[in-house]
Amino acid sequence: MGRNDIPDGILVGRAQVPGFDYPRIVTVRDGQLIDITARGMAMVRDVAESGHAAAHVRSAPGRAIGEIGAVLDNSIAGRTRDDLPRLLAPIDLQAIKASGVTFVVSLLERVIEEQARGDKSRADALRGEILELIGTDLSQLVPGSDAAMKVKAALIEKGVWSQYLEVGIGPDAEIFTKSQPMSAVGHGAEVGLHPVSKWNNPEPEVALLVTSKGEIIGATLGNDVNLRDVEGRSALLLGKAKDNNASASLGPFVRLFDETFTLETVSRAEVALRVEGEDGFVLEGHSNMAEISRTPESLVAATIGTHHQYPDGLVLYLGTMFAPVKDRDGAGQGFTHKVGDIVSISTPELGTLSNRVNLSTQCPPWTYGTSHLLRDLARANLI
Structure with a gap:
C-alpha cells in the first residue's frame, strides 16, 4: 500500500509518533501525514463529538510528520522503525460494535x-x-x-x-460487542486467531463512525476476524469466536462525510478482499454493499437510541457477504487461515487495510488502555 492507495477526502486517524508516549491525531494533506493534535481535540472521540468533525479536520493547524507512503510502510509489522511514525487504529474511546448476518x-x-x-x-x-x-x-x-x-x-x-x-x-438485527474501546489494531498490524481454532476466516467490512447522538459521520474499513468452528459449536461462544487479542482491525483512516462522500457512497461501495498465504495460496473476492439486507441506518438504530447509549460514540462493523469457501488443504476442506497470511481489504473510497495473520497469543499484547491514554493526555495538558 502506498500513497496512491489513500483516497481523496477528509481523513482522520491516529499515529504513534516519535517523542510522544501517547497516540497523536492525524490527517493527510498533499501526500503528507499531518499531526493536528490540540488541547480539547486530542482524541478521535473529541473530534467526532465536536459537532463539526469534518470542518475541524479540514482546517485544523498542524505539522507534517512524514510522507504518507513511508508512514504506511512503517506501519507494517516487522518493518517498523521507532524513529518514524506508524498508524494505529483510527478510533480510541468509541465502543467497538458489530452487526452479523446482514448478507x-x-x-x-x-x-x-x-x-x-x-x-x-x-x-x-x-x-x-x-x-x-x-x-x-x-x-x-x-x-x-x-x-x-x-x-x-x-x-x-x-x-x-x-x-x-x-x-x-427476522425483525431484529444481530448486534454484538466485537471488542473493547482502545483494543483495535490498525493498518499493518498483526491480526490474531485464538490458537484453539482450526477453521476461521477474515470478514472484510465497512465500519461506520457514530457519535453519542447516533449521527453517522464517517466510515472506515474493518476485518471482523471470525472463528467459524468456535461459533459453529454454539452461538453462546460468540465472545470467544469474535473477541480475542488483535481480532478487531480498523483503518487505515476514518473518512469523514462531506459533500463528496456520504452514507449513500458507502451504500454503493464494493469491498475487495485478497488473502495471500506463505504457501502460495491466493483467495480473492468482492462484497457489494448494495446487497446488504438491512440498511446501515437501520443497523445503527438497532445499536444506539433510547434503548442503549454510548457517551463516547461507537464504531459499527456492518457485516460481510464474503464467506470464503475455496478449498485450501484438499477437496471439501474449504478455507481456513494459516499463520503468515496477508489479508488486504480495499475500496477506492476508503483505501486499503492490510494485516498479517498470527495467533492471538503471539500478537503483541494489548497493554495501552483508556486509563493510560487519559493520564498521558492530562500530563500533556491536552484535556
Whole structure:
C-alpha cells in the first residue's frame, strides 16, 4: 500500500509518533501525514463529538510528520522503525460494535457452521443440502416483512430453522460487542486467531463512525476476524469466536462525510478482499454493499437510541457477504487461515487495510488502555 492507495477526502486517524508516549491525531494533506493534535481535540472521540468533525479536520493547524507512503510502510509489522511514525487504529474511546448476518451469503454460511457443529469437513455436503431446501430466495427478502415471516414458517416446517435465519430474515438485527474501546489494531498490524481454532476466516467490512447522538459521520474499513468452528459449536461462544487479542482491525483512516462522500457512497461501495498465504495460496473476492439486507441506518438504530447509549460514540462493523469457501488443504476442506497470511481489504473510497495473520497469543499484547491514554493526555495538558 502506498500513497496512491489513500483516497481523496477528509481523513482522520491516529499515529504513534516519535517523542510522544501517547497516540497523536492525524490527517493527510498533499501526500503528507499531518499531526493536528490540540488541547480539547486530542482524541478521535473529541473530534467526532465536536459537532463539526469534518470542518475541524479540514482546517485544523498542524505539522507534517512524514510522507504518507513511508508512514504506511512503517506501519507494517516487522518493518517498523521507532524513529518514524506508524498508524494505529483510527478510533480510541468509541465502543467497538458489530452487526452479523446482514448478507444472504454470510447467512447461509452461518447456518452451515451451525449444522456442521464446528466440523469443517461436513460443510461442503451441508451447503448443497441447505441450498436445495431454501434456494436463493432469501436474497430478495426484506427482514421482518410479511414475506420473510412466511419463509420462516416454511423453513420451520422443513426442520431447518436456525438462530442465524432468525437474525438474517427476522425483525431484529444481530448486534454484538466485537471488542473493547482502545483494543483495535490498525493498518499493518498483526491480526490474531485464538490458537484453539482450526477453521476461521477474515470478514472484510465497512465500519461506520457514530457519535453519542447516533449521527453517522464517517466510515472506515474493518476485518471482523471470525472463528467459524468456535461459533459453529454454539452461538453462546460468540465472545470467544469474535473477541480475542488483535481480532478487531480498523483503518487505515476514518473518512469523514462531506459533500463528496456520504452514507449513500458507502451504500454503493464494493469491498475487495485478497488473502495471500506463505504457501502460495491466493483467495480473492468482492462484497457489494448494495446487497446488504438491512440498511446501515437501520443497523445503527438497532445499536444506539433510547434503548442503549454510548457517551463516547461507537464504531459499527456492518457485516460481510464474503464467506470464503475455496478449498485450501484438499477437496471439501474449504478455507481456513494459516499463520503468515496477508489479508488486504480495499475500496477506492476508503483505501486499503492490510494485516498479517498470527495467533492471538503471539500478537503483541494489548497493554495501552483508556486509563493510560487519559493520564498521558492530562500530563500533556491536552484535556
